[in-house]
Amino acid sequence: MYTRRTVKAELGEIYDVELEADLLQANRNIAEENEELLRKHGVTAIDVMGSTGSGKTTLIEGLVERLKERYRVTVFDGDLTTTIDSDLIAMHGVEVVQINTGRGCHLDANLVRKALQSIDFKGVDILLIENVGNLICPADFPLGSEKRIVVISVTEGPYTVVKHPFMFIDADVVVINKMDLAEAMGVDVQKLEEDVHTVNPGARVVRTNCRSGLGLEEVVKALGL
Amino acid sequence: MHEFSMTERLIEAVLHEAEKRGAKRVVEVRLSIGKLMFLGLEQVKFAYATLVRGTILEGSKLMIEEEKGIVRCEACGYEGGIQYVDDPAYHISFPTLRCPRCGDIVSIVAGRECMVRGVKLVV
Numbered sequence: 001m002y003t004r005r006t007v008k009a010e011l012g013e014i015y016d017v018e019l020e021a022d023l024l025q026a027n028r029n030i031a032e033e034n035e036e037l038l039r040k041h042g043v044t045a046i047d048v049m050g051s052t053g054s055g056k057t058t059l060i061e062g063l064v065e066r067l068k069e070r071y072r073v074t075v076f077d078g079d080l081t082t083t084i085d086s087d088l089i090a091m092h093g094v095e096v097v098q099i100n101t102g103r104g105c106h107l108d109a110n111l112v113r114k115a116l117q118s119i120d121f122k123g124v125d126i127l128l129i130e131n132v133g134n135l136i137c138p139a140d141f142p143l144g145s146e147k148r149i150v151v152i153s154v155t156e157g158p159y160t161v162v163k164h165p166f167m168f169i170d171a172d173v174v175v176i177n178k179m180d181l182a183e184a185m186g187v188d189v190q191k192l193e194e195d196v197h198t199v200n201p202g203a204r205v206v207r208t209n210c211r212s213g214l215g216l217e218e219v220v221k222a223l224g225l
Numbered sequence: 226m227h228e229f230s231m232t233e234r235l236i237e238a239v240l241h242e243a244e245k246r247g248a249k250r251v252v253e254v255r256l257s258i259g260k261l262m263f264l265g266l267e268q269v270k271f272a273y274a275t276l277v278r279g280t281i282l283e284g285s286k287l288m289i290e291e292e293k294g295i296v297r298c299e300a301c302g303y304e305g306g307i308q309y310v311d312d313p314a315y316h317i318s319f320p321t322l323r324c325p326r327c328g329d330i331v332s333i334v335a336g337r338e339c340m341v342r343g344v345k346l347v348v
Binding site: 012013014015016017018019020021022023024136137139140159162165166169191195198199200201202 | 227231234235238242246248252261262263310312314315317319320321322323328330333337338339340341342343344345346347348
């Protein structure tokens, strides 16, 4: 026989409750589910992030051209309201899903999950996910990808890496684009590369001119593809 | 950058807990924000003051604790605060993933979370 005791709080009493509620857990959970789903179907998902106008879409166009002979490539394109980027990529003959965030400044795992539900996995080896142009917010919202490319360009000036170090912390490959304009911009590309390696010694840096194709073979190799 | 949406999530989480316990008022909320997250503390406080109006959180105190960025090195076992490097060219410090002990690459084990640690409720 036992006595069960009940202690009741009196009206007006203060309860001190310990929680451990992670406000970003929801996105992290979905990102992990995405990752699991992609792995199960043998899909290699690669984030493509970078500032607005750095050359993300042009890079993707170049990668698609070089990968589509050997792999089945699909692209997710994140942007606010237009289909400008996905229209450009679709011209290369690959499936593209445009994810419009409305006014959101980054993709999140939930939006990527919705896009995943609209494609046939059996037909995909590589999934390239172009994020909204932004060097800040996407860093806090993992999507479930296996690798990450961050694209910057010399026209953004010499301080891009030191001003946004946390974007480079998770990068596997960093592309420094628009090399044809480096001299005109007076940007020390060697210093930019060193900045990347100071923040993230493991990132591979590739200098490119995505419009002409310079450096794109190296990007493919850097991705291990 | 996402102070308002994060604060909305915070208030939802607190209201959920308050509802579970039939609380009439929230007196205090304890939040810890990782140092490596992109959230401005001033903006979070401002967002909080704005968004709690008309809810049972109105008048409550928001206590924010900053959580340090901690890294761990698999190669040598080092675990400690994320290191910053001084750049003489730009007169700034920025973070590095290089292990201060062995130079290998570390991984971040803390400092990227936004957690509600606790609440004080009036029943």
